[in-house]
Amino acid sequence: MLAANAREQFDKNATNAIRLAELSWKYSTSGLKSLALLRILNEVYYGRNRTPFCQNFETASGICSVGFINNNQQIITASWDGTIATWDVESGRQLMFFEPDTVGLNYLSVSPDETKAVVTTGLGADARVYDLKTGKRIFILKGHDFNVQLAIFSTDGSKIVTTGEDRTAKVWDVKTGHLINDFKTELPVKKIMFSKDGKYMYAVLEVGGVILKWNLKKGNAEKTIEAHPDLIPNAKFVNDEKQILTSSYDRTCKVIDIETGNELIVLKGHEYPVMDAAMSPDGNYIATAGYDGTFKLWDAKAQKEIYTKNAHTNWTTIIQFTPDGKKIITGSDDNTVKIWDTETGTLLHNLSGHTGSIESISVIDNGNKILTHSFGGSVKLWYINDEVYCKKLKGHTSSIYSAAFSPDGKKL
Structure with a gap:
């Protein structure tokens, strides 16, 4: 409550806002207590409309x-060194950490009831x-x-489904670990999707460019969809x-209709490969990501391009x-x-700081929080609608246990 009052007071009286933020920090018992004062500080001294507040999650070897x-x-991560960890979203605090009895991980999937995790190394069978x-x-x-x-x-x-370089997809019983079905393909499987x-x-x-529809109970391929050449x-x-x-x-x-395999919409216009695509929640628009760093917005019903944006200096890997x-x-x-206004195509935020290609983007809290992985x-984890910005203050050589503003709000 104090943090909310501090935010409301900011435009009216920055000094009062700072003092309320101080109280919020002092009396809060949540992981957010260290953020309230910092956010007010950044609004006062570093302005708005720069880079949204960012929470980093790091491991020694990097997260895969x-x-x-x-x-x-909470966030769950698997790392190259074979460790798994869970983290509190708001505070960034690590909650659980354990080392699986294998060296190196490359993929992690969590069961729907969140009691189990299955991992692969990419270097083992x-x-x-x-x-x-x-x-x-x-x-x-x-x-x-x-x-x-x-x-x-x-x-x-x-069930758990595993796919390998041996061109098979295997279905396993979660309770026993026994093999249920074995599907063979002419080519390795890139992605698996399950019906609801x-x-x-x-x-x-x-x-x-082929998509196979498999019946998990019968263990057979019911349909082959030749989607692309x-x-x-x-x-x-x-x-x-x-x-x-x-x-x-x-x-x-x-x-493509999954029952008939018929093409319902075909969008042509990119000069280079289309790396990803997304449909708007209302189904009216489709956004496509290009290998040339562009993205396009389309009218889904009319199958016509609305606009093209030169979004990036390298290929656009993901869009949503x-x-x-x-x-x-x-x-x-x-x-x-980067975050864009759908209607106008205006660039709203440029989020930098990753050291590698962006591999995944997850959106929660109605788009107010965005989790990115490179x-x-x-x-x-980016707080998009906070309109608050962080700056790291360095200088102490040991742990910091307290912080406070001067009465005029100019010093911390």
Whole structure:
């Protein structure tokens, strides 16, 4: 409450705002207590409309996989050195840390009930399942002939699917660790998607532009969708999982009916491969990310381009809308994340600080918080609508236990 009052007072009386922030820091018991005063300080001295407040999550070796758990209140990370950790979103404090009995990780998936995690190393022919409460290994999934690349829980949490360089996808029982089904493909699987009812699995092959629909119970491929003549970098469900939105190296983006395989929308206009695509929540717009660093906004129904933006200095790796559809977020191989106004295409924020290509973007709190992960292993949580900005104050050689403003608010 004190922090909220401090924020409200800022435009009227900066000195009062600072004092309220001080009180908030003194009496708050939450992880936010260290942020309230810092945020007021930055508003007073460093202005607005620069870089949104950023929380960093770091490990010694770098983070290879990240996701939200506990109703978006915590972050779970897997690192290159084989460690798994959970973090409090607001304070950035590490809550849990354990070292799996394997060296190096490259992928992590959490069960829907958030009690288990399955990890892969990318350099071994197995996947390992752990209890997230105890940190103990439950079992090892063995059966692939070559390196396992992906391991994912089904939507109902009863199965785990692993894919490997041996061109197979294997389905395992979560309770026993026993193999249930084994699917063979002509090419390695790049991505796995599950239907909401857990009955079907859609496998995007690494090359060839093919999507396979597999029946998990029967263990057979029910449909082969030849979506593109070239590689599909990304695919995702849209329109209540009745359709799949695809992007391709053939420079097109498509919306495909999953039952018939018919092409409902085909968007042409990119001069280079389309790396990713996103549909607005209302289904009226599609945004596409280009290999040349551009992104385009399209009218989905008319299948016409609305505008093109030269967004990045290197290829645009990822794109998505905020939940209200009012903003578009792009990530790039130039190590930056940018936020755009959907209607006008105006650049709103340029988020820099990552040391590698942006690999994933997660949006929570109606777009007010954005979690970004880069190939360099860094993870950052951005507070987009705070309009507050941070500056690190250095100089102490040991721990800081207290801080306060001078009466005139000019010194800390």
